[in-house]
Amino acid sequence: xxxxxxxxxxxxxxxxxxxxxxxxxxxxxxxxxxxxxxxxxxxxxxxxxxxxxxxxxxxxxxxxxxxxxxxxxxxxxxxxxxxxxxxxxxxxxxxxxxxxxxxxxxxxxxxxxxxxxxxxxxxxxxxxxxxxxxxxxxxxxxxxxxxx
Numbered sequence: 001x002x003x004x005x006x007x008x009x010x011x012x013x014x015x016x017x018x019x020x021x022x023x024x025x026x027x028x029x030x031x032x033x034x035x036x037x038x039x040x041x042x043x044x045x046x047x048x049x050x051x052x053x054x055x056x057x058x059x060x061x062x063x064x065x066x067x068x069x070x071x072x073x074x075x076x077x078x079x080x081x082x083x084x085x086x087x088x089x090x091x092x093x094x095x096x097x098x099x100x101x102x103x104x105x106x107x108x109x110x111x112x113x114x115x116x117x118x119x120x121x122x123x124x125x126x127x128x129x130x131x132x133x134x135x136x137x138x139x140x141x142x143x144x145x146x147x148x
Contacts, residue, residue: 003087005094008044010035013054013075020077032074034058041098045078045091052079053091057099062108062143065127071099073109092122100146107144116140 010031017030034040037058045053053076060072073095078088099107111119113130124142133139 002047003090004046005043005091006046008042008051008054010040010042010056012044012051013042013056016051016054016077016079017075020079021075030075032056034060034072034074039102043091043095043098045087047082047087052082053077053087055091055095057095057107059102062106062127062141065106065108065143067105069103070106070108071102071104073107076109088118089122096122096144105146107146109142110139111142112136113138113140116142 014027014030018025018027022029035056037060039059040056042054042056044051055076056074058072058074059069061067061070062072073092076088076092078091096107107124108127109119109124110133111124116126119142122144124144127141127143130138130140
């Protein structure tokens with residue numbers, strides 16, 4: 001498959017964030033407030049030197065979930081040219097491993113309802129009811145719990 005997963009600078013994730021997650025919006029909408037927090041890291045998946053997948057991880061508690069250290073996955077996307085080829089799965093598996101190495105007990109995200117099956121395959125569970133994010137659509141909070 002020729003995939004490479006690596007840590008990246010935040011600016012490297014903006015083009016794909018814009019293309020997939022914020023189409024038609026200004027590139028400035030792709031900079032999240034959390035990108036500036038301590039402990040944040042970004043991963044990219046590359047195919048033939050081109051970034052085809054992105055994911056950002058933030059040390060952030062999940063409301064209503066007790067844990068010493070939680071990370072939030074945000075801004076995960078894959079290029080349409082590689083969807084269904086396993087790039088997102090490999091990228092998220094590396095993110096799960098990186099969070100584990102940083103001492104995480106929980107990894108969570110606001111998952112688009114359409115992406116729930118993807119996260120379930122990687123052992124994420126739904127927490128709570130479906131909710132709407134204005135301008136984006138329906139979501140569920142999903143949790144990955146690390147074994148003690």
